[in-house]
Amino acid sequence: xxxxxxxxxxxxxxxxxxxxxxxxxxxxxxxxxxxxxxxxxxxxxxxxxxxxxxxxxxxxxxxxxxxxxxxxxxxxxxxxxxxxxxxxxxxxxxxxxxxxxxxxxxxxxxxxxxxxxxxxxxxxxxxxxxxxxxxxxxxxxxxxxxxxxxxxxxxxxxxxxxxxxxxxxxxxxxxxxxxxxxxxxxxxxxxxxxxxxxxxxxxxxxxxxxxxxxxxxxxxxxxxxxxxxxxxxxxxxxxxxxxxxxxxxxxxxxxxxxxxxxxxxxxxxxxxxxxxxxxxxxxxxxxxxxxxxxxxxxxxxxxxxxxxxxxxxxxxxxxxxxxxxxxxxxxxxxxxxxxxxxxxxxxxxxxxxxxxxxxxxxxxxxxxxxxxxxxxxxxxxxxxxxxxxxxxxxxxxxxxxxxxxxxxxxxxxxxxxxxxxxxxxxxxxxxxxxxxxxxxxxxxxxxxxxxxxxxxxxxxxxxxxxxxxxxxxxxxx
Amino acid sequence: xxxxxxxxxxxxxxxxxxxxxxxxxxxxxxxxxxxxxxxxxxxxxxxxxxxxxxxxxxxxxxxxxxxxxxxxxxxxxxxxxxxxxxxxxxxxxxxxxxxxxxxxxxxxxxxxxxxxxxxxxxxxxxxxxxxxxxxxxxxxxxxxxxxxxxxxxxxxxxxxxxxxxxxxxxxxxxxxxxxxxxxxxxxxxxxxxxxxxxxxxxxxxxxxxxxxxxxxxxxxxxxxxxxxxxxxxxxxxxxxxxxxxxxxxxxxxxxxxxxxxxxxxxxxxxxxxxxxxxxxxxxxxxxxxxxxxxxxxxxxxxxxxxxxxxxxxxxxxxxxxxxxxxxxxxxxxxxxxxxxxxxxxxxxxxxxxxxxxxxxxxxxxxxxxxxxxxxxxxxxxxxxxxxxxxxxxxxxxxxxxxxxxxxxxxxxxxxxxxxxxxxxxxxxxxxxxxxxxxxxxxxxxxxxxxxxxxxxxxxxxxxxxxxxxxxxxxxxx
Numbered sequence: 001x002x003x004x005x006x007x008x009x010x011x012x013x014x015x016x017x018x019x020x021x022x023x024x025x026x027x028x029x030x031x032x033x034x035x036x037x038x039x040x041x042x043x044x045x046x047x048x049x050x051x052x053x054x055x056x057x058x059x060x061x062x063x064x065x066x067x068x069x070x071x072x073x074x075x076x077x078x079x080x081x082x083x084x085x086x087x088x089x090x091x092x093x094x095x096x097x098x099x100x101x102x103x104x105x106x107x108x109x110x111x112x113x114x115x116x117x118x119x120x121x122x123x124x125x126x127x128x129x130x131x132x133x134x135x136x137x138x139x140x141x142x143x144x145x146x147x148x149x150x151x152x153x154x155x156x157x158x159x160x161x162x163x164x165x166x167x168x169x170x171x172x173x174x175x176x177x178x179x180x181x182x183x184x185x186x187x188x189x190x191x192x193x194x195x196x197x198x199x200x201x202x203x204x205x206x207x208x209x210x211x212x213x214x215x216x217x218x219x220x221x222x223x224x225x226x227x228x229x230x231x232x233x234x235x236x237x238x239x240x241x242x243x244x245x246x247x248x249x250x251x252x253x254x255x256x257x258x259x260x261x262x263x264x265x266x267x268x269x270x271x272x273x274x275x276x277x278x279x280x281x282x283x284x285x286x287x288x289x290x291x292x293x294x295x296x297x298x299x300x301x302x303x304x305x306x307x308x309x310x311x312x313x314x315x316x317x318x319x320x321x322x323x324x325x326x327x328x329x330x331x332x333x334x335x336x337x338x339x340x341x342x343x344x345x346x347x348x349x350x351x352x353x354x355x356x357x358x359x360x361x362x363x364x365x366x367x368x369x370x371x372x373x374x375x376x377x378x379x380x381x382x383x384x385x386x387x388x389x390x391x392x393x394x395x396x397x398x399x400x401x402x403x404x405x406x407x408x409x410x411x412x413x414x415x416x417x418x419x420x421x422x423x424x425x426x427x428x429x430x431x432x433x434x435x436x437x438x439x440x441x442x443x444x445x446x447x448x449x450x451x452x453x454x455x456x457x458x459x460x461x462x463x464x465x466x467x468x469x470x471x472x473x474x475x476x477x
Numbered sequence: 478x479x480x481x482x483x484x485x486x487x488x489x490x491x492x493x494x495x496x497x498x499x500x501x502x503x504x505x506x507x508x509x510x511x512x513x514x515x516x517x518x519x520x521x522x523x524x525x526x527x528x529x530x531x532x533x534x535x536x537x538x539x540x541x542x543x544x545x546x547x548x549x550x551x552x553x554x555x556x557x558x559x560x561x562x563x564x565x566x567x568x569x570x571x572x573x574x575x576x577x578x579x580x581x582x583x584x585x586x587x588x589x590x591x592x593x594x595x596x597x598x599x600x601x602x603x604x605x606x607x608x609x610x611x612x613x614x615x616x617x618x619x620x621x622x623x624x625x626x627x628x629x630x631x632x633x634x635x636x637x638x639x640x641x642x643x644x645x646x647x648x649x650x651x652x653x654x655x656x657x658x659x660x661x662x663x664x665x666x667x668x669x670x671x672x673x674x675x676x677x678x679x680x681x682x683x684x685x686x687x688x689x690x691x692x693x694x695x696x697x698x699x700x701x702x703x704x705x706x707x708x709x710x711x712x713x714x715x716x717x718x719x720x721x722x723x724x725x726x727x728x729x730x731x732x733x734x735x736x737x738x739x740x741x742x743x744x745x746x747x748x749x750x751x752x753x754x755x756x757x758x759x760x761x762x763x764x765x766x767x768x769x770x771x772x773x774x775x776x777x778x779x780x781x782x783x784x785x786x787x788x789x790x791x792x793x794x795x796x797x798x799x800x801x802x803x804x805x806x807x808x809x810x811x812x813x814x815x816x817x818x819x820x821x822x823x824x825x826x827x828x829x830x831x832x833x834x835x836x837x838x839x840x841x842x843x844x845x846x847x848x849x850x851x852x853x854x855x856x857x858x859x860x861x862x863x864x865x866x867x868x869x870x871x872x873x874x875x876x877x878x879x880x881x882x883x884x885x886x887x888x889x890x891x892x893x894x895x896x897x898x899x900x901x902x903x904x905x906x907x908x909x910x911x912x913x914x915x916x917x918x919x920x921x922x923x924x925x926x927x928x929x930x931x932x933x934x935x936x937x938x939x940x941x942x943x944x945x946x947x948x949x950x951x952x953x954x
Contacts, residue, residue, distance in 0.1 A: 101717040102822035124719050146662045157660055159669075160637060173910035181819040182851035183634055183891030185623045185673055186899070186906045187933065188915040192636075192669030196662055213719035240578040242601050242690035286763030342658040345579035374659035414660030422663070429663045433650035437922060438665040444921035445914060456664065 004041045004085055007062035011042060011086070014054055018045050029087040032072040032079030033133075034421055035467040040067070040081040045089045049174060052203060055088060056172035059450045066170075067452050068199045070110055070138030073472075075338065076419025077462075078145060078198045082454040090140055093205060098123050103211040104163065104180055109140030109204050113147075116209070125211035128155035131415065132323075136473060140204050146196035148415035153373015154244045154282075155212070157415065159195045164208040167194070170201070170446040180208045193441070198417050199452040201445050215246065215282035219292055220315035222278055223303040224271040228252050228355075228368075231275045232348040234302035235372045239345065243294050245373060246282035249322050251275060254367035258328035259321050267321050271305050277372065278318055325369055326378070327475075332365040333382030333390070337398050341405040342414035343375040354404050355379070362397035364390065376414035395463055402428050420460040481518045481562055484539035488519060488563070491531055495522050506564040509549040509556030510610075511898055512944040517544070517558040522566045526651060529680060532565060533649035536927045543647075544929050545676045547587055547615030550949075552815065553896025554939075555622060555675040559931040567617055570682060575600050580688040581640065581657055586617025586681050590624075593686070602688035605632035608892065609800075613950060617681050623673035625892035630850015631721045631759075632689070634892065636672045641685040644671070647678070647923035657685045670918070675894050676929040678922050692723065692759035696769055697792035699755055700780040701748040705729050705832075705845075708752045709825040711779035712849045716822065720771050722850060723759035726799050728752060731844035735805035736798050744798050748782050754849065755795055802846055803857075804952075809842040810859030810867070814875050818882045819891035820852040831881050832856070839874035841867065853891035872940055879905050897937040 012019045020026075020043045031037035041064070046052045059066045065085030072079045081087055093110035100123040107116055113127075113134040120127050130149035131137055137147065143165070148157040164178035177191035178184050194202050225231035231250060238245075251259070252275045256267050266272045279295060281288045299306040309315035329336060343351045359366050362381070370377035379401060383394040402412050402425040412418075412425045427435065439457060442449070454460070489496045497503075497520045508514035518541070523529045536543045542562030549556045558564055570587035577600040584593055590604075590611040597604050607626035608614060614624070620642070625634040641655035654668035655661050671679050702708035708727060715722075728736070729752045733744050743749045756772060758765045776783035786792035806813060820828045836843050839858070847854035858874050860867040879889050879902040889895075889902045904912065916934055919926075931937070 099823060101713055103716065103719075146666075148660050148662075152660050156637075159666075160633075169910060169914055171910075173913075175908065175911050175914065177911075179819070179888050180821045180823075180886055181853075181888055181891070183625050183629050183819050183848075183853045184888045185625075185817075185890045185892050185894045186888050187895065187903060187911070188678070188918060189623075189636075189669050189673045190911075190914060190918070192666050192672075193918075195669075196666045201665070213721060236578055239580065242580075244690060284764050284767045286767050287761050290761045290763050340662075342656070342660050344657045346576060346657075371660075376658075376660045409657055411656050411658055411661045411663050413662045414658070415662050417662045418664065426664060431652065433646060433648075434652050434654075434664070434667075436650075437646055437652065437667060440921035441665060441667070441670075441918055444917035 004064045007058060007064050008042045011058055015051055018047060018051060029069060031468055032074040032077060033472060034075055034077040034080060035470060036077045036080045036420060036465055037468050038080055038082045040087045041084055043087045043089055045092060052168050053172040056168055056170060059086060060171060060448050063448055064450060065453045066450050068203050070141035071136045073133045073137045074419060076416050076421040078417055078419030078455055082420060105209045105211060107139045107209055108206050109138060111139050113137055113139060113142055120211050121214055124214050126214040127161060127209055127211055129158045129161060139207055143195050143204055143207060144199050145417035148376060150247045150249060150371055152371055152376060153248055154246050159192060161210045162195055162207050163210050165191050165194055165204055166206040167202050167204040170451045198455055200442060200455060217283060217285040217288040219281045219288050220309040220318055221295060221306055222268060222276060222318050223299050223306040224268045224274040224276050225304055228275050228352045229349060231277055232352050235277060236345060236348055237302060238298050241294060243291055245279045247280040248373040249278040250372045251325055251369040252367060254365055255325045255369045258331055258367060259325040261331060262328035268305060278322055329367050329380055329382060333384050335383050335385045337381040337394060339379045339398060339401060340414050340416045341377060341379055342411040343405060344409045345375055347408040351408055358397055358400055362393045364393055364397060418456045420455060421462050423458060423460045481541045484535060484541050485519045488535055492528055495524060495528060506546060508945055509551040509554060510949060511552055511554040511557060512947060513554045513557045513897060513942055514945050515557055515559045515561060517564045518561055520564045520566055522569060529645050530649040533645055533647060536563060537648060537925050540925055541927060542930045543927050545680050547618035548613045550610045550614045551896060553893050553898045555894055555896030555932055559897060582686045582688060584616045584686055585683050586615060588616050590614055590616060590619055597688050598691055601691050603691040604638060604686055604688055606635045606638060616684055620672050620681055620684060621676050622894035625853060627724045627726060627848055629848055629853060630725060631723050636669060638687045639672055639684050640687050642668050642671055642681055643683040644679050644681040647928045675896060675932055677919060677932060694760060694762040694765040696758045696765050697786040697795055698772060698783055699745060699753060699795050700776050700783040701745045701751040701753050703781055705752050705829045706826060708754055709829050712754060713822060713825055714779060715775050718771060720768055722756045724757040725850040726755040727849045728802055728846040729844060731842055732802045732846045735808055735844060736802040738808060739805035745782060751781060755799055806844050806857055806859055810861050812860050812862045814858040814871060816856045816875060816878060817891050817893045818854060818856055819888040820882060821886045822852055824885040828885055835874055835877055839870045841870055841874060895933045897932060898939050900935060900937045
């Protein structure tokens with residue numbers, strides 16, 4: 001802070017009331033869901049494209065860092081202005097327009113994902129990406145980290161539904177990538193380069209989203225298994241039958257036990273503490289009816305027990321367990337490393353064995369749940385912050401986890417991105433040549449390095465930084 | 478040619494029999510489907526990754542252009558070595574491995590798309606992209622131009638089915654982008670930057686493709702309309718009902734008339750010379766049965782006449798018309814400008830009016846057919862090469878077409894790419910800031926400009942270059 005006093009004064013003269021330096025506002029913009037806090041010099045709430053262009057032009061001239069912000073619900077620190085400078089707050093840019101014939105939506109970056117769902121579903125369309133943060137997080141943020149969610153296995157992730165982007169280069173120049181069409185093969189594809197680049201290559205102001213027809217029918221089945229290995233094997237067997245459930249969520253024994261301890265209820269009567277897989281089919285009524293036959297036969301052959309939801313209310317009760325399990329884990333430790341790794345389906349069983357070893361070697365509880373349709377599992381390493389021995393074992397365990405995942409052909413992040421928290425592991429995923437290429441692209445598009453500096457490539461020792469002790473609306477606790 | 482004699486000699490010493498300078502081989506690699514021919518200095522057929530790395534390292538050292546080649550079926554000249562140098566022929570890299578449980582395929586760049594279809598369909602999986610060139614074109618080439626085809630509207634294009642790429646940076650360094658997983662949010666996404674970059678940013682050696690379950694049922698309906706405007710309006714009404722046909726192909730009056738004149742048969746008995754829309758539903762038997770009811774009601778309400786195929790053999794006869802119409806057009810002129818433009822669905826009707834005006838102002842036949850599921854239409858401007866007045870009107874018409882398409886919010890290319898042939902129009906699609914950003918990325922990744930130079934950004938006056946008079950296996954004539 002304060003390095004950029006003169007530039008900030010100039011910005012205020014230019015943009016007037018859009019620029020705030022009130023301490024409360026700066027503090028609120030100083031952290032994201034990671035609770036890593038760094039005060040910016042100003043918060044800018046632009047009202048027009050010209051405002052954004054002016055911010056970037058000035059920032060470039062004076063080398064002021066600019067961190068674009070939606071809801072600030074990122075879990076990795078990608079929204080924390082680690083180098084100070086200006087926070088460009090787009091949370092008021094929330095217009096949503098649905099083209100009900102073509103099945104597309106024009107959405108401003110600050111629109112909340114849950115609002116997009118509502119707007120398009122009201123017209124019979126469906127936007128599948130559904131991160132757990134959907135009631136808070138914005139489309140801009142979802143695009144910046146290529147967010148996923150429960151529907152990823154069958155339908156795909158944010159990237160798969162973005163047809164076009166509008167926004168600004170770090171230089172302040174307005175650009176459009178792609179068109180409101182499902183085909184586009186004209187020039188290099190900078191649209192997808194922006195998607196997942198965590199606000200480091202451009203400022204996204206608007207997206208055209210591709211929609212699919214809203215599934216008319218859904219059907220939910222809860223299945224229990226003897227252990228994690230049995231669950232993983234069974235799911236592989238289901239997919240091998242060419243059945244694609246819309247959702248296929250897994251909770252391991254520890255996650256189930258936490259949920260049961262917290263709620264005082266058994267997730268699956270008679271199968272207390274067993275790992276479960278929650279399946280949901282979606283489609284036309286007859287499509288769902290067809291697949292239901294296959295899934296029930298599969299459950300009969302593979303599960304220890306299974307139970308279908310009689311109606312949407314009962315299905316909702318089942319989903320409640322999945323949503324609550326994340327918060328329930330804090331019974332096992334006051335701190336959690338939530339890693340959103342991905343494992344290829346062919347290595348699900350190997351990963352179950354690997355994870356068991358990691359639990360033993362770290363002597364820490366590692367409840368794991370997540371999306372078995374795409375192998376994106378949330379591995380939660382639980383520890384007590386004040387217990388130095390536990391903290392060191394947790395630090396070691398996360399490194400072992402990441403190396404193991406990459407060795408199994410997977411990814412260190414499936415939907416959260418790198419931000420600050422995963423910078424120690426980026427080089428496990430990417431070779432020096434790959435990193436060099438990425439950095440060359442960054443330098444080419446943002447020669448002064450003003451957009452979201454300090455993220456992704458710069459090692460950030462997350463262990464050495466205190467996290468705010470503050471409750472956020474989307475905390476699972 | 479001959480500028481790179483010393484470098485080529487060195488390459489021969491390094492790679493031995495993999496390097497050819499025989500004239501016949503050089504000639505065969507001098508052109509692609511555009512028939513724009515430029516002799517390279519050598520053709521390299523690498524056998525190993527080390528070979529490819531050596532080629533690029535040497536090329537970088539001596540600034541030798543390298544044009545990667547699969548089948549050479551590109552229609553834009555993107556495969557023609559316009560600056561000479563070395564052609565890197567990957568057509569023998571054709572291994573295909575299917576992961577039948579996960580629904581993925583590992584495919585080497587030289588594998589023919591039709592062979593990929595066969596390999597995955599044998600295991601109950603489906604790879605939807607199906608360019609008309611599928612019996613010839615390679616996966617590497619399809620990725621390089623982000624090929625589409627008839628299934629684009631419902632299922633998406635090549636990009637939507639590529640999970641990971643392996644290959645080389647122009648510097649000769651080996652890289653991997655993405656993993657064999659459906660989620661990946663770790664680092665900048667250079668995978669999608671490579672896709673559609675026409676071999677200018679890297680050499681693709683292998684791809685992991687995402688597959689979907691093979692639709693068990695298909696149903697085909699032929700519909701006829703009074704005129705093009707009526708057909709476009711009707712299709713929009715169908716999509717507004719949330720019906721997504723797997724295929725929705727359109728043939729305008731001129732296309733139908735050409736096909737009828739050539740075959741001596743009426744496409745739709747009693748509706749000679751009327752524009753037609755060919756629809757195909759695909760999915761589970763019950764899903765298709767459900768949608769069939771909606772489509773038949775729609776046809777009853779909107780079409781002049783309609784006729785369903787009683788079986789696959791009859792469906793095949795209907796598709797035959799669609800496939801043959803392109804060749805039949807040469808009755809209208811010995812030369813054709815086949816532009817694969819895209820129009821957003823909301824502007825289909827405006828485009829019909831625009832095209833009629835263009836036919837009148839150019840006084841040329843412009844038969845148009847293509848994919849109404851995604852607005853990707855093949856607009857064929859027919860003229861006689863030796864008739865200078867026609868040729869000039871054709872040149873003017875294509876410029877008017879491209880400007881009109883961009884004005885309607887569409888794209889100058891939906892599946893062919895820019896190559897040489899569309900360089901005059903790139904700046905209609907992209908602003909100076911957009912072009913500058915693309916060129917900055919090119920310079921960052923390929924500082925010596927060795928990969929496929931002279932394409933995309935450099936104006937190529939395609940009119941001034943003779944085309945080979947040679948029959949290619951995939952010519953429609």
